[in-house]
Amino acid sequence: MRAVMKTIYVCSDTVTGIFSGIYDAWKAGMTEEECGIALKGMLEQQLFCDYVEVEETEHKAIAVEALIKKHLGRQAYWDIYHAVLSSDREKGDAVLGTMLAAKTLPDSTKIMEHLSHPKVEKVFELSRNVGGEAHALKGFLRFRELENGVLYARITPKAQVLTCLAPHFADRLPLENWMIHDKTHDMFVVHEAGKKWVLLWDELWNDMDGNLQFSEKEMEYERLWKGFCHTIAIESRENPRCQLQHLPLRFRPNMVEFDEKS
Amino acid sequence: MRIQESMTLYEKLNILTDAAKYDVACTSSGTSRKNDGTGMGSCEQSGICHSFSADGRCISLLKILFTNECIYDCKYCVNRRSNDVVRTSFTPDEVCMLTMEFYRRNYIEGLFLSSGILKSPDYTMELIYATLYKLRRECNFQGYIHVKAIPGANQELIQRVGFLADRMSVNLELPTAESLKMLAPHKTRKKILTPMRLVQTRMTENKQEIQLYRNAPRFVPAGQSTQMIIGATPETDYQIMQVAESLYQKFELKRVFYSAFVHVNEDSALPAKTDEGPPLLREHRLYQADWLLRYYHFQAGELLSEENPNFNVLFDPKCNWALKHLEQFPVEINRADYKMLLRVPGIGYKSAVRIVKARRLGSLDFQDLKKIGVVLKRALYFITCSGKMMYPTKIEEDYITRNLLDSGEKLPKEITNMGYRQLSLFDDVRFRENFYESSYENHICM
Structure with missing residues (x-):
């Protein structure tokens, strides 16, 4: 044979x-x-x-x-x-x-x-x-407002989910300028107000999040949001294990409410 | 009562979040809506969780009170008028700004607006209406809004609010009229059920309007819900499930939420404070049973009875039912009808659908069931595949009970840590820790 x-x-x-x-x-x-x-x-x-x-x-x-x-x-x-x-x-x-x-x-x-x-x-x-x-990131993704008013989000997903997220946010925020940066795969989705979103591959941009300038208002709203997330929890029901099960650690570095600073 | 005049937005948000946190129902599900291209926001049928707080509850909506001032004196409530707490109110502008800015950053799916009663029910409802009107019409917000209908408020007002909101809820507060009389002296059952009926009637009419005119405005498209406090009053689980069942049947509610009683006030009418904390296991069992009513074609009378009025602490309600009805088992996976599959412990409603579809293309064995998502270590005592059981087992209540408990049927920490051990009945049980979410209802959005 x-x-x-x-x-x-x-x-x-x-x-x-x-x-x-x-x-x-x-x-x-x-x-x-x-x-x-x-x-x-x-x-x-x-x-x-x-x-x-x-x-x-x-x-x-x-x-x-x-x-x-x-x-x-x-x-x-x-x-x-x-x-x-x-x-x-x-x-x-x-x-x-x-x-x-x-x-x-x-x-x-x-x-x-x-x-x-x-x-x-x-x-x-x-x-x-x-x-x-993709569904989890529709919720866990966080935009931060840059000095020029553009909303910027960074994600580090396992899968290449950008094309699943883009239509969702394009429908939801049609009048905003926003971009989502997939750091794992060096990919970007960019959406200009009132236009269609585009997908970009670019390794050169990949180091950009080190020198981003955020707007003044941004810090204020982040503080309000952190305060809200802290207060909404009921002490006598505290359950970090349950929290961990629903919101795994790998998502948290990109979420403002889990940012220990300030 | 202290009223501070100058307070920062941060302090206000802190106070009015703290006052709203005992409200359950942070869900954003039940309606789907695209953005029309002129504003901000959309809705997803399934709802979206945006974060989880330290108590493991989902954060989906900006859940706040409009004001924590209140003319009522409900004994269980942190905002009762006889409590000495800092009082404050938002302005409609502040609520709109917070909602829009949080939503833009993808913190939230929308707004959950409740309120203490400022001056009168009508006055409060007016303020809520003004806020929602601004948010929808001026800010052009198209995300999710859940709002409380305030008992005693003008019907016309409640209707107008309903056209701006996605979901409305009227709090039932407590399971029975007697309990209400005891703990919430200013509220009556009738006053609570009136707006509930109004919303129901209006929703039915609206469905017809939409059939006639496709573009007719939508009234409460995500349906109506309610919540009640568990453990502050002496009702049994059976009574509570009967109340829930009749709310689903007679008022066509989308959801009933249960909230384990949290001790925030000292009052002789409330149960004595203990170290055990809120009755979370009981609440969990009620949610499981509630799921069985809504998705698994069970009836309250099948799960509990006058003689047996409370849920088993060791097993979830479905497993408990199966153990008491062994004459209906084992079930043949390749033949049993869908409704019977739903009743097998370890088979959820999604896996049941997959089984029914997959077996048309060839008979299924235990390996296939595993892939489909069936929890075999629970199901194996109750099923056969092509006439064979997975292992030789006895169909006997004691035998299965013992094996389920042995095979890593994990128990909630309430049982491991506390007094249930006193019961001699459970003396030979090997207790294991933590199982809170392991059952068929994997993700209870509260």
Whole structure:
């Protein structure tokens, strides 16, 4: 018996990258055993594998998005999109495996209900984690007003959640100038009052939060907010463990009310 | 009574937050609204928690009183008129500014405005109306607003406020009319239920208006809620659950909140102060049971009875029910109907939906259940997968009780630390610490 050479498509850790990889694998028409997706920088070289660098294009990404939406439905696309944002190195494989599994179902829009399939279950779990982190940050993110009136927020998420947060804040604060800085992934979302938000990658800006100048009013409102958070707690019900469970430590460095200074 | 004239905004916020903190219900859920592009704010159906205070409660709304001055003398209340505390009031402008600036920085999801009774119910309600009007119409705030309807206030006024708010609540204060008479001499049950009924009727009418005219203004779109104090008066859990059930059925409330009685005043009409602190475990059990009424198709009469009027301290109400109804178990995961799945300890309403969907695509085994989110160490005594149990177990109350307690069924610290041990019944139980949130109701937003 001949050992099957597995083709691994290597792409960057972005939605465009991973969808381009899936595009190539899908086009090649191979089975789950014959192909895989790996991420640049997180590669574990294995024997009997062909490593193919993926040419990443918007066109491929859009085609895959349309393919998923058409055949698997919008809800499944939501799950897959969130899974692709996660920090898991096997996410590409999980998504590809899920799409291949959907082909075997009579009604492929039911794919995300097929939780006994390991790849589907993986996508489900990743999507739940990323969705959870994005939802948490909708609450835990803190804007601070700069001298020029721009609202600036810094986050350090595990997953690349910026594109989940941006539409939420764009809807909520349409008349404000604001930006969210994802320090983990060197990414920014910038929103100018009355316009659409844009996503930027820039390592040069990444050290900017050291020399930010905040407005005079900012310190006053932070003081009021800290006072509020302190007073609202009932002493006889104190329960740091419960607090910790709902608000894990990793979010706190970016939240003013947990800033020990002043 | 002391009234200070010059007080900084910081001091005012401190006083009026402190006075509002015993109010429960900091939720911002129940309505979804996009921004129209001309103002600030939106609402998410699920609600959003923005922070958690040291007591582990969620901070979602700027929860404040408009004023802590009050003409009433409710014995349990920190703001009762006979208490000697510093009194102050916000102005509508101050409330608007705080809400807008906090919201811009993403500190909060909106405003929760309650108030002591200044001069008269009407006068107070007017002030609240003026504040909300300013916030909605002048500041163009489109975030969440929860406001108290004040019993005894003019109906017309309450209606106008309802068109500006997302949620309204009237405090039931105490579970029964007798208790109310004893502890809140200026309030009556009738006065409290009147505005509750008004809001309900108006909401029903509004639904029809919206069907006719899609753009008709919305009246209290996130529904009505109430709260009552637990442990200040002698009602049993059974009585409390019956009150809650009838509020859900007859007044169509969205939520009933329970607030463990916190000793803030010394009064002969109140229970004697002890070292045990507020009855948090009891409150927790009531929330669990409340969840069962709203999402699990249980009825109060199934969980408790005249003979058995209080919740088990060791088990949550659903587990307790299952142990008393073993004749209905084990349940076959691949066949049982949705309502029966809901009754299995360790299966939440989300996992029940997933089970029903997933089993259409192939039969499920215990490993699959784990992935779906079922808590197997609780469920395993009550279920079979394709006719097999996970381990050979007996379907026997004593046996399951012992095993559940042994297998890390963690207990609240109230039980580990205090007098329940005196009961000889529990002598052989191995107590474990802390389980406060481990049950099916993982995140109770209070």
